[in-house]
Amino acid sequence: MSELAGDSDVVASSGPGRRLSAFLFRHRRLQLGGLLAGPIGWLAIAYLGSLAVLFLTSLWRLDPFSGKVIHDYGLQNFEELASNPVYRTITIRTVGTAAAVTAACALIAFPIAYYMARIATDRTRRLLVIAVLMPLWASYLVKVYAWQILFQRDGLLDWLLSPFGLSSPFEISGTAEWKQYAAVWITFTYLWLPYMILPVYAGLERIPSSLLEASSDLGGRSGTTFRRVVLPLAFPAVVAGSIFTFSLTLGDYITPQLVSSTQFIGNVVYANVGIANNLPFAAAYATVPVAIMVVYLVVARRLGAFEHV
Amino acid sequence: MTPLPEPVPDVRLQGITKRYGDVLAVDAIDLEIAQGEFFTMLGPSGSGKTTTLRMIAGFEVPDEGTIELAGEDVSRQPPFDRPVNTVFQDYALFPHMTVEQNVEYGLAVKRVAKAERRARASEALEMVRLGGYGGRKPSQLSGGQRQRVALARAIVNRPKVLLLDEPLGALDLKLRQEMQIELKRIQQEVGITFVYVTHDQEEALTMSDRIAVFNRGRVEQVGPPAVVYEHPRSEFIADFVGVSNVIERGGRRYTVRPEKIHVLGDGDAPQPGARVEEGVVHDVQYVGPVTRYHVTLDGGGELQVLSQNLEETSSEVLASQGRRVRLQWRPEQEAVIVEREEERV
Numbered sequence: 279m280s281e282l283a284g285d286s287d288v289v290a291s292s293g294p295g296r297r298l299s300a301f302l303f304r305h306r307r308l309q310l311g312g313l314l315a316g317p318i319g320w321l322a323i324a325y326l327g328s329l330a331v332l333f334l335t336s337l338w339r340l341d342p343f344s345g346k347v348i349h350d351y352g353l354q355n356f357e358e359l360a361s362n363p364v365y366r367t368i369t370i371r372t373v374g375t376a377a378a379v380t381a382a383c384a385l386i387a388f389p390i391a392y393y394m395a396r397i398a399t400d401r402t403r404r405l406l407v408i409a410v411l412m413p414l415w416a417s418y419l420v421k422v423y424a425w426q427i428l429f430q431r432d433g434l435l436d437w438l439l440s441p442f443g444l445s446s447p448f449e450i451s452g453t454a455e456w457k458q459y460a461a462v463w464i465t466f467t468y469l470w471l472p473y474m475i476l477p478v479y480a481g482l483e484r485i486p487s488s489l490l491e492a493s494s495d496l497g498g499r500s501g502t503t504f505r506r507v508v509l510p511l512a513f514p515a516v517v518a519g520s521i522f523t524f525s526l527t528l529g530d531y532i533t534p535q536l537v538s539s540t541q542f543i544g545n546v547v548y549a550n551v552g553i554a555n556n557l558p559f560a561a562a563y564a565t566v567p568v569a570i571m572v573v574y575l576v577v578a579r580r581l582g583a584f585e586h587v
Numbered sequence: 588m589t590p591l592p593e594p595v596p597d598v599r600l601q602g603i604t605k606r607y608g609d610v611l612a613v614d615a616i617d618l619e620i621a622q623g624e625f626f627t628m629l630g631p632s633g634s635g636k637t638t639t640l641r642m643i644a645g646f647e648v649p650d651e652g653t654i655e656l657a658g659e660d661v662s663r664q665p666p667f668d669r670p671v672n673t674v675f676q677d678y679a680l681f682p683h684m685t686v687e688q689n690v691e692y693g694l695a696v697k698r699v700a701k702a703e704r705r706a707r708a709s710e711a712l713e714m715v716r717l718g719g720y721g722g723r724k725p726s727q728l729s730g731g732q733r734q735r736v737a738l739a740r741a742i743v744n745r746p747k748v749l750l751l752d753e754p755l756g757a758l759d760l761k762l763r764q765e766m767q768i769e770l771k772r773i774q775q776e777v778g779i780t781f782v783y784v785t786h787d788q789e790e791a792l793t794m795s796d797r798i799a800v801f802n803r804g805r806v807e808q809v810g811p812p813a814v815v816y817e818h819p820r821s822e823f824i825a826d827f828v829g830v831s832n833v834i835e836r837g838g839r840r841y842t843v844r845p846e847k848i849h850v851l852g853d854g855d856a857p858q859p860g861a862r863v864e865e866g867v868v869h870d871v872q873y874v875g876p877v878t879r880y881h882v883t884l885d886g887g888g889e890l891q892v893l894s895q896n897l898e899e900t901s902s903e904v905l906a907s908q909g910r911r912v913r914l915q916w917r918p919e920q921e922a923v924i925v926e927r928e929e930e931r932v
Contacts, residue, residue: 486677486679488675488676488677488679489679489681491644491646491666491673491675491679492673492675492679492680492681493681493692493696494645494665494666494667495644495645495646495666495667495671495672495673496667496672496692496693496696496740496741496744497667497693497696497697497744498667498692498696499665499667502696506692506696507681510683511682511683
């Protein structure tokens with residue numbers, strides 16, 4: 279027995295794998311570096327690198343006659359974006375829709391998340407988590423097309439409402455622009471809702487129930503407790519969710535294309551990459567959502583969204 | 588020391604019962620707590636003491652029985668309407684508020700004017716020796732300081748009764764002993780009735796005017812610390828409040844506290860009228876100021892003896908292992924066990 283143990287010791291200490299493990303154990307920084315080199319390299323090259331290229335490209339310009347990219351640096355693309363009312367309108371439309379979608383998601387998500395986190399039994403909570411996650415398993419396109427079928431002329435909504443002499447309040451193409459915005463708004467709100475519910479649910483679940491008891495012990499009724507304790511403590515989670523809903527809406531171009539005939543920033547970028555072949559202008563317009571998100575995150579930070587997380 | 592029972596007690600529990608599914612957490616408890624009393628509910632975890640406290644606070648609704656506060660039946664009242672405040676085990680300070688905002692919370696909710704709020708909050712913070720800490724966030728405080736803020740946040744509302752749920756449980760021994768003295772001082776200063784939950788018998792003995800010992804959802808004994816300690820009614824209490832030290836002689840079961848037993852020297856004659864037992868020391872523990880002897884008695888049973896190390900050195904003490912000894916104590920130090928553990932299930 280002791281001989282066996284001795285043998286295995288010798289094998290263990292002399293094996294190359296063992297020796298490497300021992301070496302790395304003594305050199306923790308090296309171990310950490312080895313583990314993180316891949317992911318951090320990927321992040322630096324594929325993500326930050328491409329972002330830098332995007333910024334550079336946005337400063338170039340397209341020669342209108344030859345259709346070739348001229349590698350001079352200048353702000354002409356951004357000047358065009360700021361001065362041309364068409365692009366101004368599209369920017370405002372995109373940001374406004376993102377804000378409206380975020381607000382709608384927050385309003386719908388909060389009660390659901392609150393019920394899941396604080397009221398539901400374990401069983402119901404599990405079922406609800408699955409129910410919230412389930413739409414994410416289905417293809418994005420399938421879901422948007424489903425909404426298209428609902429909203430389109432003589433679509434499901436029209437068919438359902440026609441016996442009452444009514445027509446759908448939504449429109450995919452037509453003269454009433456607000457009907458198209460409504461269709462885009464509803465579709466986005468549906469698509470991104472899980473991204474709001476899950477962080478808010480996690481945030482609400484983290485609030486110790488003793489804090490709610492303390493509030494009611496100190497004389498706070500349910501409304502007061504909600505306003506003064508639950509809401510401020512859940513606020514960072516709502517902001518976390520809003521980062522998803524806001525940025526996902528800013529960057530999307532398929533939904534506006536399928537459930538409306540209006541243009542969002544993404545549609546203009548897409549058209550400039552593919553059809554117009556004006557890569558510098560596309561790059562310039564694509565930096566706008568990035569800049570908006572930077573401002574958004576700074577404001578969120580100012581609001582204390584990243585404190586006591 | 589113990590206040591005389593008054594016609595209307597601050598807290599009166601009558602037949603309070605609470606079940607969780609099949610588990611009987613609190614089993615028909617009756618208690619009366621007098622105005623200004625420091626009352627401790629002592630018991631092991633799961634004995635029902637915290638559930639009882641939470642029912643007084645209003646976080647739990649009793650299945651049966653009534654709760655009266657100063658003569659008023661509050662059994663069906665929600666926590667925010669009851670004239671009581673709680674110091675939570677985990678302090679439950681609002682992390683997004685400053686210390687001052689935490690302390691002012693109860694007053695702000697009740698729409699007390701800002702100037703008065705400020706004055707009372709700073710007065711409460713002074714009382715717990717945290718004057719000048721109002722602007723900090725709870726996360727910037729130590730455990731002991733948080734505990735004090737929780738206390739200030741509760742007493743600033745001048746409740747009829749202050750409920751404390753193992754408030755010192757998370758502190759280390761030294762800080763806990765300091766806070767015990769501090770809590771007692773504050774209680775005497777404000778004159779509020781304290782209902783204190785703990786599983787620490789020393790804490791209970793140190794601070795309380797009266798102790799209720801909880802076991803399996805029932806109160807086994809209520810009385811001043813000295814009575815509970817020296818005359819435990821049940822074997823459970825003898826064991827939980829101290830060490831068990833129960834022996835049976837002539838069909839009578841009784842307990843003697845270890846420090847009341849003396850080890851007789853070889854030539855010493857026992858005092859007249861004293862009880863004497865002979866036995867063998869089978870274990871000796873040297874604990875600094877005292878030594879603990881475990882003695883197996885010839886007449887059956889085992890006793891622990893606590894003896895002060897006034898003259899003896901540690902090596903002399905430890906050498907007594909395995910020796911035959913004679914023990915003596917005065918009969919009035921014996922406490923007859925009224926209830927036996929097995930009788931009540």
